[in-house]
Amino acid sequence: MADRVTIVEVGPRDGLQNEQQVVPAAEKIELIRRLAACGLPVVEATSFVSPKWVPQLADAAEVMAGIDPDTPARHPVLVPNMKGLERAVAAGATEVAVFAAASESFSRRNTNCSIDESLERLRPVIATAADAGHRVRGYISCVLGCPYEGEISPAAVVAVAEALYSAGCDEISLGDTIGIGTPHAARTLLRDCAGSVPMERLAVHFHDTWGQALANILACVEEGVRIADSSVAGLGGCPYARGATGNVATEDVVYLLHGLGLETGVDLEALARTGDWISTRLNRDNNSRAGRALLAR
Numbered sequence: 001m002a003d004r005v006t007i008v009e010v011g012p013r014d015g016l017q018n019e020q021q022v023v024p025a026a027e028k029i030e031l032i033r034r035l036a037a038c039g040l041p042v043v044e045a046t047s048f049v050s051p052k053w054v055p056q057l058a059d060a061a062e063v064m065a066g067i068d069p070d071t072p073a074r075h076p077v078l079v080p081n082m083k084g085l086e087r088a089v090a091a092g093a094t095e096v097a098v099f100a101a102a103s104e105s106f107s108r109r110n111t112n113c114s115i116d117e118s119l120e121r122l123r124p125v126i127a128t129a130a131d132a133g134h135r136v137r138g139y140i141s142c143v144l145g146c147p148y149e150g151e152i153s154p155a156a157v158v159a160v161a162e163a164l165y166s167a168g169c170d171e172i173s174l175g176d177t178i179g180i181g182t183p184h185a186a187r188t189l190l191r192d193c194a195g196s197v198p199m200e201r202l203a204v205h206f207h208d209t210w211g212q213a214l215a216n217i218l219a220c221v222e223e224g225v226r227i228a229d230s231s232v233a234g235l236g237g238c239p240y241a242r243g244a245t246g247n248v249a250t251e252d253v254v255y256l257l258h259g260l261g262l263e264t265g266v267d268l269e270a271l272a273r274t275g276d277w278i279s280t281r282l283n284r285d286n287n288s289r290a291g292r293a294l295l296a297r
């Protein structure tokens with residue numbers, strides 16, 4: 001079997017959480033349906049955080065209710081605490097993602113507590129979800145830099161990765177929240193993390209603010225990672241990282257990986273049409289270079 005990379009599509013969550021306009025639930029549901037139909041194996045659907053903090057995703061339960069029960073994809077959702085987990089499970093989620101940060105300042109801005117407090121808060125959430133048979137992903141933000149503190153030491157990232165993994169997370173996603181990392185730093189960090197968490201349990205999550213995301217993914221794939229997060233049409237940002245742009249575009253990642261001879265299971269043309277559809281619906285530029293090139297042919 002050819003070597004395969006699992007793409008985790010985060011557009012409906014990481015993308016839409018940062019849209020100024022309110023996207024109706026029906027449109028979110030249609031986006032999720034189209035993404036799953038493209039062959040994406042994992043489409044993160046929404047987020048059960050406080051609606052005061054992220055009003056864009058206040059309709060999380062409605063979105064979950066609209067997901068096709070026969071969807072071919074997995075649909076994890078973000079949960080920040082026990083209340084979020086309870087809401088997510090009540091809405092039918094079977095897979096969740098918790099999130100912490102490698103930077104103290106970002107942790108406070110994003111979750112209103114220190115790194116240690118957030119890990120304390122997350123431990124029972126992870127254990128409860130895992131005991132109920134739910135798969136749990138753990139995100140770490142600011143792994144290659146922080147909007148408030150600047151440089152972040154790889155040791156700080158490894159410590160959080162170890163804590164989340166030993167708490168029971170199945171997978172750890174390393175988030176370059178502000179898209180500032182470069183390939184050598186990304187590769188070195190991945191290698192450091194792989195000293196504590198098995199490589200097959202690590203994912204990379206690059207925002208593309210500085211235009212380095214594809215180069216970083218290439219470096220990390222060469223280093224051995226086989227899970228990469230991305231967002232259709234490059235949707236997204238982070239409400240608590242001012243100036244951070246969207247995730248690397250899924251279309252661009254798929255084009256890169258197929259060019260390397262790696263399988264993704266994704267139909268690139270269908271994905272490009274989906275990226276174009278959502279960009280038009282949101283009245284925004286399509287940030288996928290590969291998507292635009294493909295549709296211009």
Ligand code: HMG
Nearest residue numbers: 048049050053054080083084110111112139141142175177
């Ligand atoms: P807090 O204000 O400290 O929480 O927020 P609290 O426990 O004191 O509760 C305050 C109020 O919120 C209460 O309501 C709670 O019931 C309610 P009140 O009594 O005032 O009416 N509340 C909730 N309501 C619904 N669902 C919940 C929930 N929890 C509390 N789950 C908290 C702490 C963590 C909740 C808040 O800071 C929060 O929701 N933060 C989320 C921020 C966020 O979503 N950021 C974006 C996602 S992370 C990201 O994008 C990074 C990533 O992409 C990787 C990368 O790129 O780096 C993953």
Ligand code: MG
Nearest residue numbers: 014175177238
């Ligand atoms: Mg993100």
